[in-house]
Amino acid sequence: MNSEGGGASEEDRPRDDEILAFHHAIRAADAEKLEFVGDKEPLTVLAAEYEAGNPVFKAKVENLGQSYFAIRRARGDGNCFFRSFMFSYLEHILETKNEAEVRRVEKNIEQSKRALIELGYQEFTFEDFLSIFVEQLESALPGRETSVDIDQLVQRCRDRYISDYVVMFFRFVTSAEIRKRAEFFEPFIIGISNMSVQQFCKASVEPMGEESDHVHITALSDALGVPIRVVYLDRSVGADGKNTDVNHHDFIPSECSGVDIPPVVLLYRPGHYDILYTRKDEGRQNE
Amino acid sequence: MAEEKYNMRNPAVKRILQEVREMQNNASEDFMSLPLQDNIFEWQFAIRGPQDTEFEGGIYHGRIQLPPEYPFRPPAFMLLTPNGRFQTQTKICLSISQHHPEHWQPSWSVRTALVALIAFLPTKPDGALGSLDYTSEERRALAIKSRAAAPKFGTTERQQLIDEIHEYMLKKAPPVPEMAKEEQVQEDPSEVADPAAPTSVPVSPAVATEAQEEASATGRDREENLVVENVHELRVNANAGPIAVSFSAGFRVRAPAPVQGSAAREQPAAIGVAPPRADASRGLVARLGLNDDFGLTVLAIGLTIAIIALLIKKYLALAPSISGTGLNFCFSVFFCVTSCVQFLEFSSPDFSEVSHEMALPKYIYLWFTVEVLAGPTNQHAEESTLESSAFRTLRNTFYTN
Numbered sequence: 001m002n003s004e005g006g007g008a009s010e011e012d013r014p015r016d017d018e019i020l021a022f023h024h025a026i027r028a029a030d031a032e033k034l035e036f037v038g039d040k041e042p043l044t045v046l047a048a049e050y051e052a053g054n055p056v057f058k059a060k061v062e063n064l065g066q067s068y069f070a071i072r073r074a075r076g077d078g079n080c081f082f083r084s085f086m087f088s089y090l091e092h093i094l095e096t097k098n099e100a101e102v103r104r105v106e107k108n109i110e111q112s113k114r115a116l117i118e119l120g121y122q123e124f125t126f127e128d129f130l131s132i133f134v135e136q137l138e139s140a141l142p143g144r145e146t147s148v149d150i151d152q153l154v155q156r157c158r159d160r161y162i163s164d165y166v167v168m169f170f171r172f173v174t175s176a177e178i179r180k181r182a183e184f185f186e187p188f189i190i191g192i193s194n195m196s197v198q199q200f201c202k203a204s205v206e207p208m209g210e211e212s213d214h215v216h217i218t219a220l221s222d223a224l225g226v227p228i229r230v231v232y233l234d235r236s237v238g239a240d241g242k243n244t245d246v247n248h249h250d251f252i253p254s255e256c257s258g259v260d261i262p263p264v265v266l267l268y269r270p271g272h273y274d275i276l277y278t279r280k281d282e283g284r285q286n287e
Numbered sequence: 288m289a290e291e292k293y294n295m296r297n298p299a300v301k302r303i304l305q306e307v308r309e310m311q312n313n314a315s316e317d318f319m320s321l322p323l324q325d326n327i328f329e330w331q332f333a334i335r336g337p338q339d340t341e342f343e344g345g346i347y348h349g350r351i352q353l354p355p356e357y358p359f360r361p362p363a364f365m366l367l368t369p370n371g372r373f374q375t376q377t378k379i380c381l382s383i384s385q386h387h388p389e390h391w392q393p394s395w396s397v398r399t400a401l402v403a404l405i406a407f408l409p410t411k412p413d414g415a416l417g418s419l420d421y422t423s424e425e426r427r428a429l430a431i432k433s434r435a436a437a438p439k440f441g442t443t444e445r446q447q448l449i450d451e452i453h454e455y456m457l458k459k460a461p462p463v464p465e466m467a468k469e470e471q472v473q474e475d476p477s478e479v480a481d482p483a484a485p486t487s488v489p490v491s492p493a494v495a496t497e498a499q500e501e502a503s504a505t506g507r508d509r510e511e512n513l514v515v516e517n518v519h520e521l522r523v524n525a526n527a528g529p530i531a532v533s534f535s536a537g538f539r540v541r542a543p544a545p546v547q548g549s550a551a552r553e554q555p556a557a558i559g560v561a562p563p564r565a566d567a568s569r570g571l572v573a574r575l576g577l578n579d580d581f582g583l584t585v586l587a588i589g590l591t592i593a594i595i596a597l598l599i600k601k602y603l604a605l606a607p608s609i610s611g612t613g614l615n616f617c618f619s620v621f622f623c624v625t626s627c628v629q630f631l632e633f634s635s636p637d638f639s640e641v642s643h644e645m646a647l648p649k650y651i652y653l654w655f656t657v658e659v660l661a662g663p664t665n666q667h668a669e670e671s672t673l674e675s676s677a678f679r680t681l682r683n684t685f686y687t688n
Binding site (some may be wrong): 170 | 293298302305308309358359390392393394395396398663
């Protein structure tokens with residue numbers, strides 16, 4: 001996913017700080033165009049995007065419409081997976097009003113916190129991030145002074161401070177889970193990055209703006225105990241070259257083995273995640 | 288910290304205040320860092336040069352600027368103390384490696400960054416921006432120099448913080464003995480090359496100034512570890528003959544009018560400096576609570592002579608022909624004083640320069656010492672109190688002159 005390095009020799013490779021500056025400039029420009037999370041749009045906007053594009057994409061977008069009806073875009077700043085997850089999950093809590101679910105996740109958060117401390121993180125480096133997320137969880141539940149409606153939730157998720165803090169919290173949780181289960185994650189990490197588990201966490205999980213991968217999603221889903229579905233919109237056409245069904249992968253933590261459709265559904269296009277809304281939810285959400 | 292001054296909704300403020308608290312609660316010997324009172328986004332720090340490197344013993348000050356987006360954006364570090372590794376007042380590039388850029392991460396803190404900075408000191412600059420590649424000798428010299436005084440920078444308030452941090456670091460970072468010695472050799476080889484007699488009193492002005500510098504740098508603090516540090520320095524210098532005396536001059540600066548208690552604590556150090564001849568005087572030094580150079584030296588000489596006088600007296604007392612105690616005593620005192628003065632004047636040319644203004648107190652003092660020693664031993668306790676108060680008076684007279 002990160003096509004860094006390439007074939008450029010050491011000499012013509014720009015300095016790291018130059019690359020970083022360039023990177024920041026691109027993202028800053030991007031930020032002008034889109035909020036951290038956009039508005040809910042019908043899936044037809046996606047079809048319009050590929051009108052003149054690749055026929056495989058076109059066919060797949062059409063197929064996508066069978067199971068999903070809406071999309072909410074996330075800003076492509078390298079944190080899109082986490083921002084999408086944040087909004088999608090909080091929206092799920094807001095709609096289901098499931099207090100038991102919040103308590104369950106909070107228990108998992110408590111475990112992640114312990115894991116972080118055991119791994120040597122100083123509490124003050126992550127406690128602010130943690131408490132911001134717990135605040136958001138609590139205010140997604142109804143009947144509290146701080147309770148929010150969907151518009152307020154959107155506003156909060158567009159607030160740089162809240163959004164960045166929650167993203168950072170997810171990055172901590174993800175990193176802790178990967179390091180805690182280093183043996184499990186190691187083969188995957190070596191497969192994609194040729195780094196040690198520790199290095200991977202330091203270089204590709206914890207820093208803001210580092211894109212997420214299968215490894216991140218697995219770890220976050222397991223750590224919080226929240227199932228995630230990722231729908232893949234790409235040019236793969238199956239073994240016979242004709243299959244334009246849209247593949248998806250469900251990340252189901254062991255404690256949630258009975259779940260049918262995960263509460264969080266994300267659309268993946270190479271390098272980017274957005275939020276998808278399933279047809280199943282269509283009726284309720286339109287009420 | 289004035290928390291009400293800041294918008295606690297600003298997450299950076301909350302985080303920074305937490306870091307301040309953490310820094311204060313878990314103080315390190317390797318570094319110290321605190322924000323300015325009126326702006327917690329501006330910090331001052333000092334790091335200790337890492338052990339077994341040419342930076343060892345050095346105390347390097349610098350400033351930290353935290354961005355409003357902290358901890359999402361990295362703090363900027365600048366050194367203020369010349370160190371030979373990083374340019375001063377230039378932002379330090381902590382991601383030196385071209386191949387594995389270490390992005391700043393919110394899980395880092397001022398503490399981790401300072402630890403990293405210490406670790407970076409002995410690394411090769413490899414032409415990184417803001418780096419310097421001085422020789423080990425130059426760096427070592429800068430390390431030693433860095434202890435003498437904190438850099439001057441910024442407002443009075445900032446300067447005060449810098450000075451506080453410097454004092455704290457001096458307490459935590461004892462110099463390396465080898466280095467201190469090397470310094471001596473480099474700066475004034477003749478001093479060491481000429482091992483003067485231990486009884487010589489002269490205080491070479493150059494060395495004395497240096498000693499005072501050292502003393503004022505060490506601060507006026509009388510804490511336990513400071514005393515240990517003094518012993519440290521002094522032991523080194525005791526090897527260098529005349530410097531031994533000059534370094535006790537440092538003590539005088541530190542404790543101009545020692546209270547009995549604190550003086551007693553510093554005695555081990557004082558004894559450490561005393562030339563071998565003074566060994567016999569240890570008991571008295573301890574009882575008197577003496578710790579200044581002049582007193583010590585005179586005392587050493589005086590007591591040596593007093594002991595001789597005592598022996599003579601004993602000898603005379605044994606001789607039945609001259610048994611009149613008064614006459615006997617006067618004789619011995621006179622003998623002792625004159626021989627002492629002669630001895631002092633002969634042994635040290637410099638001494639005669641100062642001996643005129645000091646003549647009276649010196650005579651009285653010698654007399655007093657001899658009388659006490661010659662007196663019956665059962666009056667010991669009373670006499671020692673008497674003597675120490677008398678000595679204080681004497682010394683005051685001397686210093687006010």
